[in-house]
Amino acid sequence: MSPRNGRPNVPVTIDGQDVKAFEGESILELARRVGVPIPTLCHLEGLSIHGGCRLCLVDTGDHKLKPACATEVTAELDVTTTNAEIREHRRRIVELLFAEGNHICAFCVSSGSCELQDLATEHHVDHIHYELGYERHDVDASHPKYVLDRDRCVLCTRCVRVCDEVEGAHVWDVAMRGNEARIVAGMDIPWGESSACTWCGKCVVVCPTGALSFKGRATGEMRHDPELVAFLARARDEGEWIDRRAEA
């Protein structure tokens, strides 16, 4: 994410391809730069690293798999981004995410604009082998413009981070732990009563699932825009405003 000075000079092998990495670069940054795909969910360019979803696990020849987003490259590192074991881990992670929430795409506002849905397709998740865990949480529709459906939340904490790091309001945080963990506004108050919320909607556009959506959207009508954060981070840090739509 951050600009790199000079030339990459750390020799790394990634999926058999010899490449040069910048010092301090994460395996994920390197992989994206050289065009090797690694699936992610909690990671979002422009925000701090969370390392919570574990979908970017890669094999570095160590005794355990490492999250690519939170692991810096070292010289002569030999990274395998995909093998049968890693694929199985990723498929199970996606399955578990589905099992613990209300992820019924046919009834979801974000169907078609959902990173969890894309991951399920990519990892051929057509069955859930675990007991379904919802409904555990409630819906917060107290905000005039947005809705939070906690049973569709995967606790990626993108909303928490974007509100804290980009907007600076820190309306959101994760409360409780384990199975009870959930996103809360302020002192667990209705979102609409939060005095800190600026109504900016950045938490809504970065949400990878249907947990946060614009009010009044029907099934499949929600469209997220997580890349907005990379644009904002670049504008803020570099003073460069790159028109994303013109670029695309």
Add this chain to the structure above:
Amino acid sequence: MAEPNVRARKAGADGEGHPSGDDRFELIDKALKRARFSQDQLIEILHVAQDVFGYLSPDLLVYIGRALKLPPSRVYGVATFYHLFTFEEPGDHSCTICTGTACFVKGADDIVLALSREHSVAAGQTTADGRFTLTTARCLGSCGLAPVAVIDGEVRGHLDAEAAVAAVAANLAASANGDDGAATEPEPERIAEPAGVAGEGN
């Protein structure tokens, strides 16, 4: 009687006093000052608050959050993450039964069941009259005494259901007979002492 009023006014004068005028907030303020209002001292402050009040009320969390200038969601998130913090007022008397492996094998479940039947209260809850709180713990580290329970702060080993029910009943009866109530008595003492120190320090 005059002293608390003076303190309450003083607390109110700097704009951070609690509307309730509760003296116990003096102890929180003292801990905050000692921590130099450092935001990373949040957990320590929460411990002090729980020691002083017995539980963390929403008002208390708001108060601490404001003092440390932390977002309310952060304070709430940190406090609810740790099992050591409680958010409901505990009963006058308490019984924590260990349900760790050794105690489980030795029949801790029977003790939990007997006490919850006797007082019509589920584990982790307080009776409707606020007299008794029944909780469980994963392991108290005294496996040699299994099954073990902590009744009003006192560790009791080699218990069975009958003995546990009797011990709790004895404590409940003792405070019901004594006019002052064993559980409420120590509180003013504990508060009076540090509050005086705080006064000198300022």
